């Protein structure tokens with residue numbers, strides 16, 4: 001049996017010997033992250049899959065609006081060597097044409113993750129036959145909602161009726177506040193719980 | 199021959215009596231359909247199990263909408279869930295009641311500015327009782343149920359009648375927010 005530190009060392013060795021990794025991060029004994037160039041992602045994922053990281057746990061994206069980039073995060077998992085690996089890469093943030101080659105040939109399950117990313121960030125995945133289909137949002141009629149320049153409040157205000165609170169709800173019939181009484185009662189019950197002392 | 203003791207009742211009065219009898223049994227034996235959309239649903243296990251034991255009020259869980267009397271909407275509703283909720287509500291047999299849990303169903307709660315969830319449930323389906331809180335205390339939930347029973351007794355739980363009377367208004371609101379109520383997705387077609 002190998003312990004988990006060995007796993008991390010093994011991975012470090014495996015990936016860094018073959019790839020030009022921009023940054024390797026060892027988060028803890030069960031998590032590692034590799035930032036790679038976008039051209040290396042497919043070969044790196046192939047290598048990881050053949051080395052036992054055969055489960056794609058998640059594909060997510062991050063919108064770095066100031067740097068004008070999207071970051072894609074592939075998380076893969078191995079059931080024999082318990083290490084989650086994040087493969088991170090950055091692509092150009094292009095609202096209309098941002099795209100990244102699909103990884104379906106490597107991980108077929110990526111089909112749905114890529115659809116989700118397309119829905120929420122507008123990144124296209126050529127090679128995935130239905131990346132453009134809706135998956136989670138139904139009949140969405142605006143820009144992808146997880147982009148940083150999307151304004152959820154404006155969308156909510158324009159689509160969903162808000163409840164009005166007429167002033168009388170705030171101070172009903174000019175009653176005086178019962179806050180003090182309530183506090184006294186709470187104090188008393190506290191005292192009783194302590195045996196009435198102090 | 200006319201009876202001297204009892205004046206005969208009109209059909210309307212007889213119907214009303216039967217409704218009263220029906221309401222008596224209905225409010226003491228409510229079957230609820232739990233549409234556990236949000237975190238408020240976590241208040242149901244203590245309410246149903248030995249801690250508060252809602253069966254002593256005569257309430258029990260039911261598996262299908264057609265056999266249930268009360269629809270519990272426990273928490274926030276995304277547009278996607280709202281579509282399914284409207285389906286479910288319309289499938290329930292009358293009379294039907296709706297209990298909305300938590301501030302999310304009342305005014306959107308902490309998700310009031312989210313792109314994904316609606317703010318005001320009674321805009322789309324009629325709600326008889328709201329239980330406020332985020333999440334509501336289990337006592338408040340139980341209190342909401344007894345309130346509902348009282349409302350059935352006083353004939354003020356009229357949401358389902360309202361849905362029939364103002365159906366156009368509800369339908370219009372549903373369409374305004376949802377675009378289309380029908381569900382189209384590849385998994386069901």
Ligand code: SF4
Pocket residue numbers: 236237238272273274299300301302303307308331332333334
């Ligand atoms: S009211 Fe609070 S507890 Fe209930 S669903 Fe909304 S956020 Fe969750």
